[in-house]
């Protein structure tokens with residue numbers, strides 16, 4: 001049977017692979033040879049699951065959202081990744097990757113970050129494991145995301161501002177790759193989403209798959225069956241969505257809805273709607289859809305939500321979209337803000353702006369009253385309060 005999971009060569013259909021400079025070949029090859037062995041070992045599983053339970057606070061609740069269910073005439077459950085330690089799903093991945101790094105004998109951790117959420121999640125597990133931590137961050141983002149920079153420093157990480165290009169996430173990623181090329185022996189690169197060269201997209205998806213593993217068990221308890229009719233998640237690079245759908249990806253009974261950031265509107269040029277606008281290209285070691293101009297230059301994406309403005313998209317999601325396994329909706333800034341306020345007012349949950357994009361899809365979908373809908377709230381909105389408040393002042 002055709003599967004939407006990765007094939008033996010690191011591809012999802014036409015997407016994925018490992019397009020890397022010669023000097024990284026051995027690093028990526030070592031990781032490829034190790035990651036499944038490590039992840040499937042009893043020792044890793046024991047430590048990973050203990051940390052997820054006692055440190056991250058898992059399992060995250062599956063909450064039946066009463067008022068929102070009534071409003072959208074369906075049975076709406078929220079998967080509460082916002083309740084995790086450090087406030088989002090990203091910690092599931094960094095906890096797993098730091099254990100893999102340790103198993104591989106690496107002592108120095110590097111990471112890229114945009115808004116700083118992945119940087120904080122990486123600095124957190126480096127403090128936990130007493131490992132050296134260097135985070136590359138575009139200079140523009142360093143200035144925009146002052147609190148996260150201070151958090152990373154407080155956690156013991158060195159934050160290096162990147163001044164190339166537009167000085168944002170894409171440039172920080174390039175710089176992290178450059179560092180990795182210079183220190184392949186002792187350095188492990190923790191990528192923050194289901195992007196990058198194989199095996200990263202598959203590895204990150206597996207480390208986030210705890211989300212759908214829990215959904216299965218929780219749905220049996222609440223609904224007497226282990227699958228929903230709809231799964232909804234936002235996509236930046238795709239990791240919270242990958243975790244949400246992982247154990248249902250080949251189950252055609254389950255509709256998958258992905259929300260990407262429309263920014264000011266798909267046709268305005270101020271957007272991060274990569275699946276809808278992107279063309280096949282190579283970004284950060286992976287063959288996937290990329291927002292690019294006619295010369296193949298990567299264009300700067302825009303979204304009100306810093307976690308969604310990546311000009312690429314994970315190869316798993318590109319393939320799901322191309323094969324029509326998923327519905328992709330783009331949610332604009334104004335729709336996301338309104339959805340964030342709605343969840344706040346109706347359920348008392350202030351979602352991250354990224355997650356608000358997922359909530360924004362509810363208005364655009366037609367449900368049957370007994371449809372079971374599971375929507376992942378990828379993170380909490382504390383970091384976005386200023387943006388929420390300032391939006392209507394403009």
Ligand SMILES: *Cc1c(COP(=O)(O)O)cnc(C)c1O
Nearest residue numbers: 236237238239240307354378379
């Ligand atoms: C980083 C982030 C995202 C986007 O990343 P994915 O890899 O697509 O999940 C979404 N929500 C929150 C809260 C984030 O911090």
